[in-house]
Amino acid sequence: MLDGQKTIKDLFDGSRIFNIPKYQRAYAWEKEQLDAFVDDIENQKRRQ
Numbered sequence: 001m002l003d004g005q006k007t008i009k010d011l012f013d014g015s016r017i018f019n020i021p022k023y024q025r026a027y028a029w030e031k032e033q034l035d036a037f038v039d040d041i042e043n044q045k046r047r048q
Contacts, residue, residue, distance in 0.1 A: 008044075
């Protein structure tokens with residue numbers, strides 16, 4: 001994309017390795033946070 005933004009597909013296309021530091025504490029999502037995350041993804045404008 002010309003503006004530097006990436007799609008979800010671009011972000012997880014296998015060309016990157018995501019490392020979480022060992023000191024990063026675990027985060028447990030409840031249904032409320034998961035629902036909000038899914039809504040955010042579904043409500044993204046489709047980019048060409």
